[in-house]
Amino acid sequence: MKKLTNLLDFNSDDELFDYIISTLKLKGITQWDYFVKWEKVHNNIEPHEVELNILNVLIGKENIKEELTKLILQYPKVVNVIPILLAIRFKTKKEQKINIVSDLKTFQYDHFDLSIKAPNQQEAESISTFFMGCGLGDLIKDKRVKNLVDYATGVEVGLDSNGRKNRGGHQMENAVEFYINEVCQELNLSYLKEANATAIKSAWGIELAVDKSSRRLDYVINNNGKLYFFEVNFYNSGGSKLKSTATEYVNMNQYWNAQNIEFIWITDGAGWLSAVLPLREYFDKAEYLLNLEMLKNGILKKLI
Structure with a gap:
């Protein structure tokens, strides 16, 4: 036995x-901290709030592409928040160079580089073309969002949901540690x-x-x-x-x-x-x- x-x-x-x-x-064993790790979400948004607020001036404008090109030339750092608005995490500079198929018959590509730190007029126009092509332009032109900081926060919440599988394991560990800590304190x-x-x-x-x-x-x-x-x-x-x-x-x-x-x-x-x-x-x-x-x-x- x-x-x-x-x-x-x-x-x-x-x-x-x-x-x-x-x-x-x-x-x-779901606990409250399983759903969203809010501290992580806020920490990911806070460094980009200025750039997101700068982009807010575009909301409701008619000629988004032209206005965004001007903004990029004046405030190049706004380019850094475009991936955030698309729920993209770039791990390397190479990944920031995006190829989009423009013609399925011939497989021609349009090339966009979101890694440029100080874009010139042509590069700024290219990035604006990317912004329009991926649908962000219509999103803010039609006022479907009122504030890009709020929108980006929602995007981060969505991305954070990918971590729930790992958090599930951590919740079991935390539950067990509660009892281990209790016993170890009692028995010194x-x-x-x-x-x-x-x-x-x-x-x-x-x-x-x-x-x-x-x-x-x-x-x-x-x-x-x-x-x-x-x-x-x-x-x-x-x-x-x-x-x-x-x-x-x-x-x-x-x-x-x-x-x-x-x-x-x-x-x-x-x-x-x-x-x-x-x-x-x-x-x-x-x-x-x-x-x-x-x-x-x-x-x-x-x-x-």
Whole structure:
């Protein structure tokens, strides 16, 4: 019988596993900071507010192309905010040189360079042509937006939504850390987050043999030299990733156990309902498989 089974007073390992499955957080763990990282949005907009406000003078004008050309020549930095209005992130200067197909029959291209810092008349006209061609000209001519700072803020919110997948993982880590921190404070223990062998040696002087130099543990608790390694994840939906993770953690558990380190996998989510078999395989080969309900009920303090 497993240590965890005895610790929680279950009659059998099967009963414990059934409990783990039956107490998964099927409604998710969404917290308020999941939706938008507002600080990031505002930080991305603030450096460009002046240029965006300069472009505001174009709103409602008839000859946008002509007026924008004048603005570019007088305030060249307004070119920098055009990609923001189109929800584009340029990583290199080369990417700022854009080729647009002008004729599908012959595949002729028009070339536009948004990397120019001090455009001349011809270059300014070219950038204005790009502005009109991509639809921004009509957007502001027809007054479909009233303020480009507000519009750009909305664009940044949309771009920020791409980070929700990563934030979902961080929300599980934050939930687990709440309980780890609580227990460590109560027991006067120390812990590390996202720790590798170097960090562990630096903090506690403990040498580890690692399977790969890049290996990082989500959390590590030190109880008077006895180490507890934690891996943490949450799966809202199923897929091949769940099976591969379970297999990887079987090997990881054996590797750390061989160094007298307790390996604890904390996972949750409705995704496991479609991947019960690989989760059971891990459960049968390892001592510790926890979910959030078990943390809520104080299992960490009993375990450590």
